[in-house]
Amino acid sequence: MVRHWHVVACPATLTCVDEIRPLAIVDIDGVVADVRHRLHFLERGRKDWPAFFAAAVDDPAHPEGLAVVETLRAGHEIVFLTGRPEHLRAATVGWLEAHGLDGPRLVMRHAGDRRPAAQIKLEEIDSLARGGSIGIVVDDDDRVLAAVRAAGYPVFAAEWERRSSEEDAVLSTAQERDGVT
Numbered sequence: 001m002v003r004h005w006h007v008v009a010c011p012a013t014l015t016c017v018d019e020i021r022p023l024a025i026v027d028i029d030g031v032v033a034d035v036r037h038r039l040h041f042l043e044r045g046r047k048d049w050p051a052f053f054a055a056a057v058d059d060p061a062h063p064e065g066l067a068v069v070e071t072l073r074a075g076h077e078i079v080f081l082t083g084r085p086e087h088l089r090a091a092t093v094g095w096l097e098a099h100g101l102d103g104p105r106l107v108m109r110h111a112g113d114r115r116p117a118a119q120i121k122l123e124e125i126d127s128l129a130r131g132g133s134i135g136i137v138v139d140d141d142d143r144v145l146a147a148v149r150a151a152g153y154p155v156f157a158a159e160w161e162r163r164s165s166e167e168d169a170v171l172s173t174a175q176e177r178d179g180v181t
């Protein structure tokens with residue numbers, strides 16, 4: 001096993017090292033946040049993106065997702081990686097804080113980047129992998145999981161957000177075709 005070390009803050013007279021923990025990369029929507037209550041804003045040709053995003057502050061938390069993060073925290077550095085656009089950063093940080101998930105890095109979809117979520121996330125994970133080892137990638141999107149797994153990273157499939165086929169189609173279109181979340 002390759003062990004990575006780095007110097008941490010310590011008295012100048014001492015040589016202090018601390019083991020760098022592997023990264024646990026965790027999705028937000030469908031993993032720790034329950035988006036189902038706002039999918040109706042995108043249904044049947046009605047795409048009210050402002051309303052869809054504004055309602056994100058009211059997402060209930062998924063207890064399963066919170067438990068997974070809590071478990072991973074013990075041995076990993078958590079990084080949240082979401083297809084949510086950058087303009088939702090303040091709202092997302094506020095939501096994470098309100099649910100005891102504050103502290104980790106938050107990587108979001110860059111403004112104007114409309115590529116499919118799977119493509120963006122794999123690119124970000126490759127970038128994160130250059131700065132540390134990837135312990136696990138947690139996501140609920142089959143396409144993201146397939147792309148990440150194919151690239152050789154370990155994955156954990158979050159399967160607790162049960163969506164109807166219509167809800168699933170709405171979210172998939174938003175993530176993959178519209179490239180908006």
Ligand SMILES: [Mg+2]
Nearest residue numbers: 027029030140
């Ligand atoms: Mg998701």
